[in-house]
Amino acid sequence: MSEVLREIGMIARAFDSISNIEFKELELTKGQYLYLVRICEQPGIIQEKLAEMIKVDRTTAARAIAKLELQGLIEKRSDPDNRKIKKLYPTAKGEEVYPFLKREADYSDQTALAGLSDEEIETLYKLLKRVRRNVEQDWEYVKKGNKRSY
Amino acid sequence: MSEVLREIGMIARAFDSISNIEFKELELTKGQYLYLVRICEQPGIIQEKLAEMIKVDRTTAARAIAKLELQGLIEKRSDPDNRKIKKLYPTAKGEEVYPFLKREADYSDQTALAGLSDEEIETLYKLLKRVRRNVEQDWEYVKKGNKRSY
DNA sequence: TCTATTTTGTTGTATTTACAACAAAATATC
DNA sequence: GATATTTTGTTGTAAATACAACAAAATAGA
Numbered sequence: 337m338s339e340v341l342r343e344i345g346m347i348a349r350a351f352d353s354i355s356n357i358e359f360k361e362l363e364l365t366k367g368q369y370l371y372l373v374r375i376c377e378q379p380g381i382i383q384e385k386l387a388e389m390i391k392v393d394r395t396t397a398a399r400a401i402a403k404l405e406l407q408g409l410i411e412k413r414s415d416p417d418n419r420k421i422k423k424l425y426p427t428a429k430g431e432e433v434y435p436f437l438k439r440e441a442d443y444s445d446q447t448a449l450a451g452l453s454d455e456e457i458e459t460l461y462k463l464l465k466r467v468r469r470n471v472e473q474d475w476e477y478v479k480k481g482n483k484r485s486y
Numbered sequence: 487m488s489e490v491l492r493e494i495g496m497i498a499r500a501f502d503s504i505s506n507i508e509f510k511e512l513e514l515t516k517g518q519y520l521y522l523v524r525i526c527e528q529p530g531i532i533q534e535k536l537a538e539m540i541k542v543d544r545t546t547a548a549r550a551i552a553k554l555e556l557q558g559l560i561e562k563r564s565d566p567d568n569r570k571i572k573k574l575y576p577t578a579k580g581e582e583v584y585p586f587l588k589r590e591a592d593y594s595d596q597t598a599l600a601g602l603s604d605e606e607i608e609t610l611y612k613l614l615k616r617v618r619r620n621v622e623q624d625w626e627y628v629k630k631g632n633k634r635s636y
Numbered sequence: 637t638c639t640a641t642t643t644t645g646t647t648g649t650a651t652t653t654a655c656a657a658c659a660a661a662a663t664a665t666c
Numbered sequence: 667g668a669t670a671t672t673t674t675g676t677t678g679t680a681a682a683t684a685c686a687a688c689a690a691a692a693t694a695g696a
Contacts, residue, residue, distance in 0.1 A: 340607070341501055341595050343614040345520075348498030349541040350618075350625035351491050356654085357628055366654075366682055370495075384644055391499040393684050398645065400682080420644050420691045443636035445491050450620050456613060457490070463610045464493040467598050468500075474597050475500035478507055486593035506684085516652055516684075534674055543654050548675065550652080570661045570674050642693070652683070657676105664671070 340467070351444055358440055362433050363407065367392075369437055371400050372426070375410050376434040380423045391475060409433065490617070501594055508590055512583050513557065517542075519587055521550050522576070525560050526584040530573045541625060559583065 356366050364372070370390050375381060381389075387397035401424065404410045409430040412422040426434065449457050478484060506516045514522070520540050525531060531539075537547035551574065554560045559580040562572040576584065599607050628634060 339595070340611050340614060341497070341591065341598055343611070343618050344494050345498050345502065346539075346541050347491070347614070347618050347621050348495050350621045352495065353541065353543075353654090354624060354628045354634075358634070368682095382644075389496075391496050391503065393503075394645080395647085395685075396683050398647095402646095403682095418644095418692075422645080439636055441491065443634065444624075445489070447624050447634075448491055448617050448620050451616060452613065459609060460613045460617075461490050461493070463602065463606060463613075464490060464497070466601060467610070468493050468497050470598050470600050471497050471500045474504060474594075478504045484504075484508070484593070484597075486589055503684090532674075544675080545655075545677085546653050548677095552676095553652095568662075568674095572675080638696085640693100640695075642691105644689100644691080646687105646689080648685105648687085650683100650685090653681080655678105655680090657678085659676080660674085662671100662673070664669100666667100666669080 347448070351448070354444065355440065359437070362436060364433075365403070367396075367400055368404060371397065372404055372409055372430060372433070373437050373441070375404075375424045376426045376430060376437075379425045382421045382423055384421075386424070388476075391472075404430075497598070501598070504594065505590065509587070512586060514583075515553070517546075517550055518554060521547065522554055522559055522580060523584070523587050523591070525554075525574045526576045526580060526587075529575045532571045532573055534571075536574070538626075541622075554580075 352367075355369055359369050370392075371386060374386060374389060383397055383401055384394060386401070387394045390397065401410065401412075405412055408427055410424055410426050412424060415421050415423055449460075452460070474484065502517075505519055509519050520542075521536060524536060524539060533547055533551055534544060536551070537544045540547065551560065551562075555562055558577055560574055560576050562574060565571050565573055599610075602610070624634065
């Protein structure tokens with residue numbers, strides 16, 4: 337059997353760890369960068385979708401976002417057409433830190449991919465996207481309380 | 487810029503989440519499976535190396551391992567030649583659960599890789615191993631308190 | 637239209653995670 | 667051989683994470 341997921345796990349934990357350390361100087365605590373980046377890229381997104389996107393528990397996302405709001409990095413806006421949802425937007429302060437987050441992410445990608453040709457990178461990226469799409473299905477299935485059989 | 491690491495993060499979180507849910511029926515709490523699997527595969531490994539391998543903080547590993555010991559799934563053995571280290575071994579009970587962990591991991595790999603040809607899987611695996619090796623260097627560098635410049 | 641289900645969000649609680657600081661043994665350096 | 671450094675392990679503390687349970691609005695189904 338292959339051990340693709342094991343490699344992926346190692347890479348993900350390592351880079352998450354690096355990012356968390358590096359973003360401390362922006363007063364961002366563990367995990368916060370994940371949410372802030374996506375809110376900057378997709379202003380107006382709601383909490384529920386964000387959690388799905390990041391693949392994190394809804395309640396974890398709720399608290400991370402609440403904290404970002406408290407820090408004045410994002411704001412929640414009620415939607416007049418739908419009283420249930422709260423759209424998320426970066427504040428000016430949030431927009432200010434975004435370039436730093438982006439630069440860090442780009443740098444990490446760059447070092448991660450060191451020694452790979454453009455073509456190899458492209459191949460890797462395409463394959464990963466396919467894997468991710470496979471994963472999404474299982475994740476939602478299990479998260480909803482269903483049981484996989486194997 | 488590519489977004490390879492973002493894809494990797496999504497996949498890793500999704501599968502970690504799935505595994506944690508599925509292993510609850512074995513009385514394994516969050517993250518424990520990671521350690522137990524590797525101790526079964528490399529009996530005699532020490533805590534420090536295990537943390538490096540998994541890419542998790544030393545103290546996190548320490549507590550996860552302490553708990554596995556408390557649950558009677560692994561045991562720590564002192565080494566007569568080196569009074570500092572403690573080698574880790576699965577107990578009979580630990581060995582018993584291993585096949586379940588393995589089966590789950592294999593199944594997850596299988597679903598993750600659904601629709602990819604054997605050749606694509608091989609390519610992906612090889613590329614990921616290269617990425618992981620790149621990552622290891624940065625991780626250790628940053629973990630030791632050094633600063634990356636970008 | 638009425639009711640059931642789904643979506644979205646929140647809060648209480650237990651647990652993991654990581655950083656900081658420490659200690660002791662082993663190894664390297666002089 | 668003495669001492670400085672690295673390796674390995676532990677504990678205190680703060681914070682994130684996830685599950686359970688709840689509530690309210692929106693949507694689907696009859």
